[in-house]
Amino acid sequence: MPAASLAPHEDERLKALRAYGILDTGPEQAFEDIVSLLAEAFEAPIALVNLIESDRAWFKASVGTSGMTGSSREVSFCAHSIASGRDQLVVPDATTDARFADNPLVTGEPQLRFYAGHVLRTPEGHALGALCVHDIKARPDGITPLQSRMLEVLAGQVMAQFELRRAVKEREEGVKALAESESKFRAIADSMPQMVWSTLPDGFHDYYNARWYEFTGVPPGSTDGEGWNGMFHPEDQERAWARWQHSLQTGELYEIEYRLRRHDGVYRWTLGRAQPIRDEHGSITRWFGTCTDIDDLKRMEQGKELLSQELSHRIKNIFAVVSALIALSAREHPEARAFASAVRNRINALARAHEFVRPHSEVSKPTVGDTTLHTFLGALFRAYADGDGRPRVRIEGEDATFDDQAATSVALLFHELATNAAKYGALSAPGGHVLLRTRKAGDRFVLTWTEVGGPEVSEIPARTGFGTSLATLSVEGQLGGRLERQWLPGGLVVEADLPATALSRRRAALKST
Incomplete structure (x- = not known):
């Protein structure tokens, strides 16, 4: 067969x-x-x-x-x-x-x-x-x-x-696998130090891990749906609800800090975060989120901030004491009055730079605007405005993020330029002014100081003064840039070519990553 x-x-x-x-x-x-x-x-x-x-x-x-x-x-x-x-x-x-x-x-x-x-x-x-x-x-x-x-x-x-x-x-195998997966998820979630929660696509809360109930002390199921919002500090509820609704409508990451009531009635600062889970079509099928107790960390940060503000305030007072001591010494030694005045002006320039970038409380915060290069220089040049309050040093071009990394060096550079312009250059003449242009050039940031309308320049100064040396040191020694001067008949032109990362720690950090 x-x-x-x-x-x-x-x-x-x-x-x-x-x-x-x-x-x-x-x-x-x-x-x-x-x-x-x-x-x-x-x-x-x-x-x-x-x-x-x-x-x-x-x-x-x-x-x-x-x-x-x-x-x-x-x-x-x-x-x-x-x-x-x-x-x-x-x-x-x-x-x-x-x-x-x-x-x-x-x-x-x-x-x-x-x-x-x-x-x-x-x-x-x-x-x-x-x-x-x-x-x-x-x-x-x-x-x-x-x-x-x-x-x-x-x-x-x-x-x-x-x-x-x-x-x-x-289906039975799928149900079994789902049950095993859910069991594993619950075991992992319950072992985490964070509070873990989950919602349906419309935001209905239907799951909390054991840590949530341990922290809040509420009965299981009592915060399902929208009951969770009542656990927040009354001052935070509206803000947290609005942020959550925004995330539900847009699908954006939910992240907010709020005060959450612990089982003993104490409100503790908490970081809430949630991420949407999407299907193959991009539709949100579920939200998974966590609540992390950050109260101790926040108190440490507040303590560090208060300490930083106190130290900065004392540095400000030191500037004032040093300036006053110089003024008193000048009275006792009239022959050193010119030198004392120059030193005092430089100290005051450093004090203004420090005041601009130092940590502030809401009360002590300066009103010059955001911490950018233009707002910093605008504050520095305010003393050189004309009789009607119009600026005689005009700033144009691209702005840049600015912090205390460069504040001292930039303040010394432009204080020296403005002081010399007021004594000998464009700002010494009634109609004179200075145009300061700023621009980004790849990984460089260039500042060009051009004096207009001052006394005609007949020759290049033969001697380099202390102020000129200080300005060069500030740019080339402290900021890692290049400083060039051109003595043109119409006035002095100075170009400071800096690495773009020299103006801000944040920009330097982003560059390194």
């Missing part, structure tokens, strides 16, 4: 068969009804739902097999059926068919003669076995179109039952 050849992609076929989880399962009425109906319709003694494994044929349901649950694959008619590549196989007389004439089931009991089977094929095209009928009498005329159609329809019903089983199996 020639053995049935293996079906194409046999490994994939067997994998598909086992995925249904139906092999070696008990009897089920749905399949028993199908084979009973098939046997009755064909007036045949044997009907099978026959699944072909790697080395056997196994009957999920059968009529007329005397309790047999299967056979070897070698003798199975259905094995030939799935190997044929066709949906139906009909054998009118097995004794005249070379494939089955020597089959033990034909030559011996039950002496099979007739076979008609329809392949049980998955939606992916894999043949799992066949729904079939056998007779011990030959049927030379084969089967009628109606019988062929019945085989097809009932085979479809068998596959529908298989698909239902697979869907139920996959």
Whole structure:
């Protein structure tokens, strides 16, 4: 007897068969009804739902097999059926068919003669076995179109039952996997020091970890929905609610600091953060968030801020004391009055720079505006305005972030330039003025000081004074830049070419990353 050849992609076929989880399962009425109906319709003694494994044929349901649950694959008619590549196989007389004439089931009991089977094929095209009928009498005329159609329809019903089983199996496995995943998530969330929470896409809070209930002391479920907002300090509730609504509407990261009521009634500063989870279409399916107790950290920061303000205030007072001491010394030594005045002016310039960039409280904060280069220089040059309060040093160009990293050096540079301009240059003449242009040039920042309308420059100064040396030291020594002077007939032009990172620690940090 020639053995049935293996079906194409046999490994994939067997994998598909086992995925249904139906092999070696008990009897089920749905399949028993199908084979009973098939046997009755064909007036045949044997009907099978026959699944072909790697080395056997196994009957999920059968009529007329005397309790047999299967056979070897070698003798199975259905094995030939799935190997044929066709949906139906009909054998009118097995004794005249070379494939089955020597089959033990034909030559011996039950002496099979007739076979008609329809392949049980998955939606992916894999043949799992066949729904079939056998007779011990030959049927030379084969089967009628109606019988062929019945085989097809009932085979479809068998596959529908298989698909239902697979869907139920996959759903059960999915539910089990989800339960395991949720159990792991809860275990991880409950072990975290932060309070963890989750909401539906519309913002309805439906989960809090154990840490939340431990911290707040509220009964489980009492803060579901919108009840969480009542846990915040009354002064923070409106602000926190508005920020949360904004995140829900825009999908933006939720981040806010607020005071959260602890179980003992004490409000502690907390950092709240939440991130949306999106599906493959970009729609938000859930929000996951945390609350982190930052009260101790915030108190430390406030203490450091108060200490910094106090130190800066004392430095300001030191500037004032030094300036006063210089003034008193000048009275005792009139011959040093000019020198004392110059030194005092430089001290005052440093004091103004320090006042601009030092840490402030809300009360001591200067009113010159944001900490940018232009606002700093505007404050520095205010003393040189004309009688109507109009600035005589005009600032144009690109602004830059500015902090105490460069404040002292920039203050000394432009104090010296403005002082010399007031004594000898453009600011010494009634109609004279200075144009200060600032611009970014790649990774450089260039400041150009141009004096206009002052006394005509007839020659380059032969001597370099202390102020000039101080200005050069400020730019080239402290800021790592270059300083160039041009003594043009119309007035002095000074260009300070600085690294862009010299003006701000923040800019330097961003550059390094």
